[in-house]
Structures are given as structure tokens and as C-alpha cells.
Amino acid sequence: MNSIKYFLITLLFLVSCKKETVEDIPMANSLENGILVLNEGLFQHNNSSLSWVNLATNEAKHEVFLNKNSRPLGDTGNDMIAYGGKIYIAVTGSSTLEVLDRKTLQSIKQIQFNYNNQSQEPRNISFHEGNVFVSSFDGYVSVIDTTALKIQQRIKVGRNPEGLCIQNQSLYVANSGGLDFQNVDTTVFEIDLNSMSVVDTFVVGANPGDMISDDFNNVYVVKRGNYSSDPSELIRINTMDQTVSNLGIPVSTLSKRGNLMYLSYFNHNTASSEVSIFDCSTQSLIDPSFIDNQEITTLYGVEAFKENQIICLDAMSFTNTGYLRFFNQFGNQTKSIQVGLNPNSILHYE
Amino acid sequence: MPYFLFGQKDTTVFNEVIIRGNHLKIEEHTSLNQKQIEQLAPNDLGSLLQYINGITIKSYGGIGGMKTLSHRGLGGEHSQLMIDGLPMSDPQNGQTNLANIQLNNVEEVALNQQNSGQLVPISGLVKGSAVQIKTFDQQFSPHKLSIRSSLTLGSFGQKEGFLGLKKGGKRNFVSLAGGYRSYDGDYPYELKFGNETKKVHRRNNALDEYNISLGAGVKWRKRKTSHQLKFSGKRIAIDQELPGAVILYNNMAQETLKTENTNLGFNYSLFNQTLAVKAFAQYAHRFTHYNDPTYLNSAGYLDNQYTTNSFSGGFHLRYKWNNFTFHAGNDFTYDALKSTRNLGEPSRETNISMLKTRYQAKYFSIEASAFNQTFIDQNKIQEHRKNYNKVHPQLALYTSDELFKQLQFFIWYKPSSRAPSFNELYYSQLGNTSLTPEESSQINWGTRYVKSFKRVELSIQGNIFKNLVSNKIIALPTQNLFVWSIQNIGKVDIVGGDLHLNVNIALNKDWALQLQTGASYQQALDISDENGPTYRDQIAYTPALTGNAIARVRYKKIGLNFSSLYIGERYSLNENIPGNRLDPYLIFDLSANYSLKIRSKQQLKLQAGIKNLGNVSYNFIKYYVMPERNYFIKLSYEFN
Numbered sequence: 008m009n010s011i012k013y014f015l016i017t018l019l020f021l022v023s024c025k026k027e028t029v030e031d032i033p034m035a036n037s038l039e040n041g042i043l044v045l046n047e048g049l050f051q052h053n054n055s056s057l058s059w060v061n062l063a064t065n066e067a068k069h070e071v072f073l074n075k076n077s078r079p080l081g082d083t084g085n086d087m088i089a090y091g092g093k094i095y096i097a098v099t100g101s102s103t104l105e106v107l108d109r110k111t112l113q114s115i116k117q118i119q120f121n122y123n124n125q126s127q128e129p130r131n132i133s134f135h136e137g138n139v140f141v142s143s144f145d146g147y148v149s150v151i152d153t154t155a156l157k158i159q160q161r162i163k164v165g166r167n168p169e170g171l172c173i174q175n176q177s178l179y180v181a182n183s184g185g186l187d188f189q190n191v192d193t194t195v196f197e198i199d200l201n202s203m204s205v206v207d208t209f210v211v212g213a214n215p216g217d218m219i220s221d222d223f224n225n226v227y228v229v230k231r232g233n234y235s236s237d238p239s240e241l242i243r244i245n246t247m248d249q250t251v252s253n254l255g256i257p258v259s260t261l262s263k264r265g266n267l268m269y270l271s272y273f274n275h276n277t278a279s280s281e282v283s284i285f286d287c288s289t290q291s292l293i294d295p296s297f298i299d300n301q302e303i304t305t306l307y308g309v310e311a312f313k314e315n316q317i318i319c320l321d322a323m324s325f326t327n328t329g330y331l332r333f334f335n336q337f338g339n340q341t342k343s344i345q346v347g348l349n350p351n352s353i354l355h356y357e
Numbered sequence: 358m359p360y361f362l363f364g365q366k367d368t369t370v371f372n373e374v375i376i377r378g379n380h381l382k383i384e385e386h387t388s389l390n391q392k393q394i395e396q397l398a399p400n401d402l403g404s405l406l407q408y409i410n411g412i413t414i415k416s417y418g419g420i421g422g423m424k425t426l427s428h429r430g431l432g433g434e435h436s437q438l439m440i441d442g443l444p445m446s447d448p449q450n451g452q453t454n455l456a457n458i459q460l461n462n463v464e465e466v467a468l469n470q471q472n473s474g475q476l477v478p479i480s481g482l483v484k485g486s487a488v489q490i491k492t493f494d495q496q497f498s499p500h501k502l503s504i505r506s507s508l509t510l511g512s513f514g515q516k517e518g519f520l521g522l523k524k525g526g527k528r529n530f531v532s533l534a535g536g537y538r539s540y541d542g543d544y545p546y547e548l549k550f551g552n553e554t555k556k557v558h559r560r561n562n563a564l565d566e567y568n569i570s571l572g573a574g575v576k577w578r579k580r581k582t583s584h585q586l587k588f589s590g591k592r593i594a595i596d597q598e599l600p601g602a603v604i605l606y607n608n609m610a611q612e613t614l615k616t617e618n619t620n621l622g623f624n625y626s627l628f629n630q631t632l633a634v635k636a637f638a639q640y641a642h643r644f645t646h647y648n649d650p651t652y653l654n655s656a657g658y659l660d661n662q663y664t665t666n667s668f669s670g671g672f673h674l675r676y677k678w679n680n681f682t683f684h685a686g687n688d689f690t691y692d693a694l695k696s697t698r699n700l701g702e703p704s705r706e707t708n709i710s711m712l713k714t715r716y717q718a719k720y721f722s723i724e725a726s727a728f729n730q731t732f733i734d735q736n737k738i739q740e741h742r743k744n745y746n747k748v749h750p751q752l753a754l755y756t757s758d759e760l761f762k763q764l765q766f767f768i769w770y771k772p773s774s775r776a777p778s779f780n781e782l783y784y785s786q787l788g789n790t791s792l793t794p795e796e797s798s799q800i801n802w803g804t805r806y807v808k809s810f811k812r813v814e815l816s817i818q819g820n821i822f823k824n825l826v827s828n829k830i831i832a833l834p835t836q837n838l839f840v841w842s843i844q845n846i847g848k849v850d851i852v853g854g855d856l857h858l859n860v861n862i863a864l865n866k867d868w869a870l871q872l873q874t875g876a877s878y879q880q881a882l883d884i885s886d887e888n889g890p891t892y893r894d895q896i897a898y899t900p901a902l903t904g905n906a907i908a909r910v911r912y913k914k915i916g917l918n919f920s921s922l923y924i925g926e927r928y929s930l931n932e933n934i935p936g937n938r939l940d941p942y943l944i945f946d947l948s949a950n951y952s953l954k955i956r957s958k959q960q961l962k963l964q965a966g967i968k969n970l971g972n973v974s975y976n977f978i979k980y981y982v983m984p985e986r987n988y989f990i991k992l993s994y995e996f997n
Binding site: 187 | 936
């Protein structure tokens, strides 16, 4: 029996390995002069997270949601917005909408997106006059009252809706149909916000995704195409004369500062990342290649920052920890801060 | 291709048995015999192979959860499974799901890393390693009637029954075996969030399975040549729910999978003083039906069916002349896939041929061989891959027991290619028809020491290996997280070693002790891109350290069995950061059995055991949780 005893001792010795302690720097209670980052994580890894970037020190604090709420955010956080005193996060895989206090980042409510025992998979969020609108892959836009924090209404739209934006008194919804691989959707629906019903349909091209509106009655949509022969391009819907135009500009995601629209584009065939600037007032592309992007591996989005800077979200081939890459008004990179896996949305705290 | 023909006489008679572990000049293999398999009471082949050194099993759940193999840092596609001398493969996935292979009728499981003498199919020799299984159904038996039967009941609704009958004789046998099992799979598990723990139950995890096999064999002798012909027919049908990964806040999976596999095979062998030949022919039919009734496409569900038909055949001959042994062989396989998905109708012809020479000197033996691997792909509807052909040399050097008694040293080199699977080539949106085969190479230095004392048998084996994988086939997201592509971009550098110890002690008539333990270390580093963030990080799901131990104490009719398994830390992605790290785990199983001999021919055995004694919440793959402490009781009856 001795040999068993010694073997066990050896084995125990082998496994009594070091416990890794994750460094826990306490975060200031008042969030200011920083950036809150939503990291999407990887599908089925339950590793969506929030990072806090302190702009005074240029340091990032990870797993902020977990630390503030003693539970993880969940699987595939796809979109994050701030509205009023709250932050809303659409968590697709977990099929939840997390509502956080903007100041404390504590969860006020986790709204389950389940209907008839089936996950709805919320995707994108928009807001207007006390309501938050959430598109979900089951083909609905849910209307959530921001005080009751309850789903008030479900509006049936097209297949697998994603991007949302408000223009005048209408909500525009991009129906991607992305889960029908060979037969994607091509439409944008217009929902009248007074009647909360679909009033018009625009055919924009295959697999529409991100959307944004300007001050000139236009709505812009990214028509993602089929990732090969049909390229990802910028489509404009003129909501006054109801015309649809393909502007022919390669694009993946959209963001805006005043009248300037920032377009990110990642070409996966050449692995090149570009940011272009489009002036909504003159309807012209003022810079087709704004940044010197030597360091960016996988451009996953662009956001305007302060008066004249931009932040590029770098997904680092989607399987490695991502970065925020800061660029000045000349398009030169000024700094890089490592955040979490696949950063897709940011909120700036002054 | 020309093969060697020799007319010389030879004095050596080849004994075609798998040579067991306790004498020298044996194959480089590790094996588990029927006793050890019974003692471990594994749910499937995947759970069992964890106890063979150097093998890591990627386990996606308890009973029914997919299990694939990785040997010394090489993917499961570099390993060949052979059941009773017939090679099994799955051209659609490239890897065999080891959870679908039952062990109730299995008499031996062995892992071969380098094979010098056995007449196994060539496809088992060219690959990185081969797992060989010997079943009750396919062995000749001197007994007129043999019965193997068992009933098992276990936690989470495990019910299992098996009955095997064999009519043996001097020159022939006929066997019939069948089994059924079902499982509810609703086991509890714990999730740790920061400092909190949440207790949850697995759901959508049930399984029903039927399997049946038929065997027959005849042997005859003409002058000085003996012949053997065996037939084997097997069918397995599995109907299961797929729980998937645990998704936080969303426990609504409803996916299901049906699997139906049918195999028909023949094995022929011939032995005489000069020549030994083995040949096989096989037909395999595989059907899988996947359904997700909650998928959010316009149909409202996902329903995919796949049918693969495979024909294979081959031979391996051996001829001995003085101190030389010559081998020649060829394996041919034709695979064709039809599906309801947009994969086209892919087919593949695989041909592997081999020429090998072994020279036996006084103090050493040397072996050199050349393998030729050819893959010819077709796809009636889609564009298909170009033909591929490559010659691989293999070399091995062994010392003989003339040089050191009880001690042997050996070194071998083994390169190999594995073709991309049909999924990797044609899967809609992500398949890539320009993929080339993934290349691996292994260099192994090993030593073995075997010693028998009066009451003690001891064997120690140690290996150091250096492997390389290039053109590694990797699936990565490209445009966004929903659009993946598969590319030949990986390169992995593997260095490791393992140590294996086996002790048998027969204290006296009443007491006996058996101990087997092993530990394995492998550093498998991603060297794909010098400037990438994961350069020289340990590749995903490859624990650097693994260890196992099996101990058995027998007192008269009572046996006490203990086993443990240690899986070191690993990462869910190639980036070695805390967020991707998975905790190591140590699992203990304990069981006791009581055997009763009824007259001389019958044996009744009762075994009861506890698995995961320490009630550890663990997962090998992130969020594919494994069962906590669970129990089983097994009653078996044998007649010979």
C-alpha cells in the first residue's frame, strides 16, 4: 500500500499549483474623464464584458460589469447606448437587455428577451422621447418604457432586424435576414412613432446592418452584401422624396459628429482597415482614407471623440484582446489602449 | 505501384497476436485490457482514452457529449481509429466522435505511436497515432458457447444493458451482440462568478441508443499456410438532445441530433513460414440529422441531414528474409457526402501506399519506410480542391535486448498529412476549397525498462518528443463574428515528454496489487505569426500537464479500484490571458467489485462505484459542464 500512499502524495504535490490572483485596482466611484467600452466577447464563450479606460492615466480596468454586479454580463453584448441616466446593453446570446445606472454601472434591471419559451436575441438599440427601441433577431422591435423598464409593445418587422435609427417621427429598421444565408433580406422598414406601426418599406440591397440619420432628412444604411461579389456599401434613403441611392462608398460601420459621418471599413480579403469621412451637408466624401492605420489589425468600428479626434475599435482578428486606437485631427495615431475581446461600442464620460 | 515479391525460404513463423506489455522488442504502444476497462467503467471510448498517456480528450459533456482526441498536441484528424482491424473515419468532420463508441464488448484498447511489426491497415501507420480496439465479437474462441452480459444503472437516469453471445470452436465462430442505453443527463453543476456560486441543472441532454453487431469467422490450413476470414456487421442508432454550451441567462436550447452508422467489413489473413498477409474490405454508411426548432431564420428552424457512404479496402504483407523484414501495403478509400446543406456533393479518393524494410542486427534494429498519400477530391456542383500527393519517409531505430537486458532505447521520425474535411472545404460561407492538407511531423526518443522480480512486475516507459504542425487548418471569424473562414495559417511547435509506470504485485494467494500511473507534459506553442499577439502562447485546449493513475487492490473475490485524472490549466483561445484560462481539475473515481465463480464456467460480478468522488464542478471545454459526483451499479454475467 505504500506505493499508493507515495503516489498520492506526489500527485497532490503536483496539483497544489499556484492560484492566480487577478489584480483588482479599485475604481473611482464617480466615473469621469474616461471611456466605457463594451467588449462583445466570442459567441458561446459568455465573455462579453465592460472595460473602463481612465483617460487621466490611460489605463484600462477590465471586467467592470462583473466587479460592480457580482455576475457576468453574458454572451455576445452587441450594442450599448446611454439615454437619460441609464445605459442599455443588448446581450444577444444571453437574450437579455441590461439596464445600468450610468453613474454607478450597477444593474437596475435585466430584461429577459424571451417569447414563447424562445430566445429573441436582441441586437441593436435606439431611443426617442422616453422610449428605448430594441431590434431582435426573431423579427421584432420591442418598445421599452424607460421608467417602467418593461416591454410595452412588440412591433413585427422583417427578418433578423439589426440597425435602428430615428429620423423625424419615424424609426427605421434594417432587416438583415442574415440567418437565411442564401436568401438574405434587403429591406429597411419605416415605423411611424405615433402609431407604432410599419408604414413604409425601402429596398436597399442585401443584408442591411448599421444605420444612422442626419439633419437633412436622410437615413444611411450599410448594405453588407454577400462578403464577396456584392460588396459592403453605403446606401442613402432620402426620407423626403423616398429615394434610395447607392453611394458606392465601401463601409462596415457608421458614426457621426455634427454633419460629418465617419465610416469604418474592414476588407477581409486584403485585411486592410480604412476610415473615410462623409459630409452630410454637402453630400460629399471629403476624405476616403483618413487614418494611417499601420497598427490596426481588424477595424471593427469608429467613433468620434472630443472635438476633432476619433477612436478606432480594433478587434485583433476577433480572437485576441482588442484595442482602442486614438487618432488626432490629422489622422495620425496618438495612442493605443488594450481593452477586452472585440470592443464594439464606447461611451465617453467627460 | 510495384510490390516486392520474394521467393526465398524462411524459418521464422509469425505469430499474429498483439504483443503484450511485459517483454522487450514490443511495439511502442500503451494499452488497457478488459480488466482495466471494467474497473474504470467508462461511459464511452472517449472517457477511457483519458487514461492513456499523451492523449487529451476534448470532452463536451457527460454521456453523449462529443469527445474528440488530441495526441501530443496534434489534432484528432492525425489519429486513426481501428476497430478489429478495420479503419474507421469520418470524412465530413475529419474526427471521430469517441462518445459514440461503447465498451461493453471491448477486450482491449491500445494506442500505437509507432508500429514496427503488426499487420495493421496502412492508414493506421501513416497517421500520427492509432487507437486500436479489439472486441469480443471478432475473436476466435475455443469455447462452444460464450456469453457476456451486463446491466448498469447510474445517476441522472443512466440505464444500460448489453448481451453478447458467441458460438466458438476449433475452426470458426459466430457472434451476436447488442446493447441499449438511455440517459436523462439532467445533472447539476455550479457556475462561479467572481465570489459567487450559482447552482444550475443541465437540460436538453437526454440520449437513447441501440447497437447491434454480428460477427463470424472461419480459419483453415492448407499445407503449411493458415488462413482466416472474418466478417463483421455493426449498426448503431443514437437519438439525442444537444445541450450546447451553457449560455448565461439563456437556458433554452432545444437542438437534437440523430446518428445512424452501419458498417460491414471483411478481414482476411494468411500466414506461413515466409509470408504474412492481411487484407480488409469495408462499407460504411453514416447518417446524421440535426434539428434546431428555435433557429431564428425565416423557416423558424434549422434542419440538416448528412449521409456519407464510404468504401475502403487494403492489404498489408510482410516477408522475412534473413535479418531483413519487408513490408508492403496499400489502403484505398472512397468517401461521398450528400446533404440537405449547400455543400455540393463532395467525394474523395484517398490512397495510401507503403514500402518498409526492417533490418535486425545483433544490438539494434533499424526500420525505414516510405508512405505515399494521395487525395483526389471531386464535387459535382461546386468548385473542388486540387489533387494532392506527397511522399513521407519514416525512420525508426531500436536497441535489442542483446545490448541492454531489460532496457530498450528507441528513436523514430514520422511525418504525415491530413486532408481537410468536407466541412472545412465546403461548409456554406466558411468552407475554403483552396485548403491544402495539414502537415505534421514527430520525432520521439524513448526508453523502456521492464523487470520481473519474484512477486513484482515492473515496467517504466519514458518519451521525449518534438512535433511540428504546419499548414494547420484553423477556423477564424473574418468579416464579423458570424462570418468565419477556414485557412491554412497555423503553425505549432510542440515539445514534451511523458513517463509511464506499471507495477504488478502479487503478495500472496489472497492479496494482489496493480498500479498504473502516467504523467505527460506538452508545450504546444503557436508559432504562426511572429508579430501576432499569440506568438509562442500555448494553443487552445491543450493542457501542458496531464496525469492519471489507476490502482487496483484485490483481496480474494473482492476488488477495490481507484482512479484519478489530472488535467492542467488550459486556455479557451490561443491568447494566454486570465480571461481565457480554464482551471485545472483533479477527478477521483472509486469502485468496488465482488466476483463469484459459479462452477468453472460462469462468473457473476457486481460492481458499484462513485465517479467524481470529490464532487468537483469542472469543464474541459469552456461552459461545457461535466457531471458532479455520480454513482453507478453494474451487474455482469459471463459464461465460457
